[in-house]
Amino acid sequence: MRVLPLALVAALGLSTAPLALAAPDKEPDRAHLEVQAHASVDVTPDRATLTATLWEKTPPRTADDNEQGDALQQARQRLEQRTSQLLKSLDQTGLKRDRLQAGSVSVQTEWLGKRSSSGEDNDERRMRLSVERPITIDVQDLSRIPGIVDALFAAHVDRLDGIRYDVADRNSVEDRALQQALERAHEKAQLMAKTLGTHTGRVLSIQETNSPMFKPMMARVAAESDSSNASYNPGTISVDAGVIVDWALANNPR
Template sequence: MFGLKAAINGKCRIVAFGVMMACGAVVAGAVPNGVQAETVNGSTIQVSGQGRVNVAPDMAYIQVGVTHEAELANDALAGMSHAIASVLDQLDAVGIAKSDIQTGQVQLHPQYSNSSLSGREQSGFVATTMLNVQVLDLADLGHVLDAVVAQGANRLGGLRFDVQDRAPHLDHARLAAVEDAQSKAAFFANAAGVEIGDVIHLIEDGVASPSGRAIRMAMESAVPIAEGEIEISAGVVMVLAID
């Protein structure tokens, strides 16, 4: 029943939807992340659990930058440097700490134009630089974006929401993952007609970075920002004794 497949002749190995029951030993290769399960006396069941929590973000990571074109490489770099200096000054003016700003990339490459007569020809150079910026007050995010664009930023490379203190939310996700694993173990043990015993192994199996979905729009800022919620998830693998 329940899609379970049971072996006979005393070799009680039951597998269903990521759940494993075995007699005499835990199968070492079934435990993820290179962790080897120890041999145990008696029968065991191995299950995985997932936990997720959705929380409102309280910070954001943004990428802003400058691209400048010129006929000469030095002029392209000089124009880019002047513009990014203005952007940095504006970030300081709106209250972004220097420790929350980091240069992410600096690039200089030739620019080409297509001519119907001579084909592809070099027409100059393009210099680009990007800044990784942490905005710790989401109420300021739209104004920050508007301010840096007004001071010469002409590239926006990304926007990601997060929480400044992930630890308590991650603990809630871990607790939910353990409860999910225990629920699965109880269900499949009941289906197989066995009793759950003590936990033999409990292994964390991956923590996912926050991912977001937009549900709320802050329209009062110069640039409308959908803050939404972010999802924090955790996984566990649990091995329990069965009787």
């Protein structure tokens, strides 16, 4: 067995060891200024959505009544007739048909009476079926709302979910709220830096604390002695935005 000189072994060991990279000098902490700002934009709605529901119910019967199917078909026919009449009435208000959406027909089961103590249906417990259809109305001229509401009540709608006001161009309103939040953050940063005898440098980071949120509002209805004097006040919609901006500060005070 050949013995290698000790100096050679040491040299080989050094050559196979991983090279240690010199750690770069840590960048010294730089002064910075973090500012949080919020802005709110109020806008007047320019569109609205109304949702009404029509329904027809079958007479109460037992679940195994053979005439239940015929009663359901008759209820559906009555519902379709009422829906057609309502759409014609809405046409007379000046609404375009593409602004009216008649939803799908659905059937709900309603149980009448009480269950027995064992949890099973007793012979006296009866049921009826409810055939329902929603109508959604997109209103782009708010002055038409009183006439539309009158037409809905004249058609004896079974449920009216109220009026939801909105704005057609949401993006521009959200952009305006975000821009105002950023401008407010800039103003605050300049004021703080000036007060402390320095000035802001480049922007290090920008973060939204909350994205601009647009929430359609429900109508506030003020009715007088008769429905013809009812007023529908949409009020205003608020859109909020918030940001956090981090600025570098100048190394040397002014």
